[in-house]
Amino acid sequence: SQQGEEDPQALSIQEGENATMNCSYKTSINNLQWYRQNSGRGLVHLILIRSNEREKHSGRLRVTLDTSKKSSSLLITASRAADTASYFCALNQAGTALIFGKGTTLSVSS
Amino acid sequence: SQTIHQWPATLVQPVGSPLSLECTVEGTSNPNLYWYRQAAGRGLQLLFYSVGIGQISSEVPQNLSASRPQDRQFILSSKKLLLSDSGFYLCAWGAGMNTEAFFGQGTRLTVV
Numbered sequence: 558s559q560q561g562e563e564d565p566q567a568l569s570i571q572e573g574e575n576a577t578m579n580c581s582y583k584t585s586i587n588n589l590q591w592y593r594q595n596s597g598r599g600l601v602h603l604i605l606i607r608s609n610e611r612e613k614h615s616g617r618l619r620v621t622l623d624t625s626k627k628s629s630s631l632l633i634t635a636s637r638a639a640d641t642a643s644y645f646c647a648l649n650q651a652g653t654a655l656i657f658g659k660g661t662t663l664s665v666s667s
Numbered sequence: 668s669q670t671i672h673q674w675p676a677t678l679v680q681p682v683g684s685p686l687s688l689e690c691t692v693e694g695t696s697n698p699n700l701y702w703y704r705q706a707a708g709r710g711l712q713l714l715f716y717s718v719g720i721g722q723i724s725s726e727v728p729q730n731l732s733a734s735r736p737q738d739r740q741f742i743l744s745s746k747k748l749l750l751s752d753s754g755f756y757l758c759a760w761g762a763g764m765n766t767e768a769f770f771g772q773g774t775r776l777t778v779v
Contacts, residue, residue: 560710587765588765590767590768597755597773597775598772598773599673599757599759599770599771599772599773600711600757600759600768600770601770602767602768602769605766605767645710645711647768649764649765652764653713653716653724653726653764654699654701654713654716654724654726654764654768655701655713655761655768656713657703657710657711657713658710659709659710660710
């Protein structure tokens with residue numbers, strides 16, 4: 558099973574700016590999920606987007622999915638210092654557990 | 668509400684010693700259970716998953732094993748630890764294979 562690849566690996570922005578992270582993959586998926594991990598902690602689920610959906614919103618988060626390009630993006634608007642964390646995309650494929658990418662480390666400075 | 672407990676939070680073990688990490692879930696029945704490992708600054712590697720009692724799927728051949736003796740209990744074991752077993756071990760549960768996963772707080776294992 559293939560993992561997603563996040564881009565960029567690291568991102569540094571100022572508070573109030575938007576942060577965009579991308580995830581590309583190579584296989585067919587049932588859904589794609591985004592998770593957040595604060596340093597040294599477990600992962601927290603953010604958004605699940607199904608293969609037949611193109612866009613989902615949750616508060617300041619916006620996720621898009623383009624299955625023709627096999628890519629997804631996570632947009633965090635009006636970033637805060639508390640958004641500093643690592644963000645992972647996870648692929649849900651038929652018959653197996655979630656496969657995670659290597660993540661994007663986001664640093665938001667005040 | 669559902670909760671997941673994973674312990675211990677940190678563990679330092681000598682090479683060649685055995686390992687037992689336990690994970691339990693409350694507030695749900697027949698969950699899917701997962702063990703992942705995260706090396707420093709890296710992504711998550713799926714180790715094992717289970718869709719029911721006694722049903723274990725192994726994703727990576729290694730000196731680790733997993734067991735599910737009860738519906739909501741998932742145990743990660745090793746008979747003899749290697750230095751390369753060091754890492755951050757995460758247990759998670761999900762209602763199904765196509766749903767989101769909920770993670771425990773992790774165990775940081777250092778093999779010395």
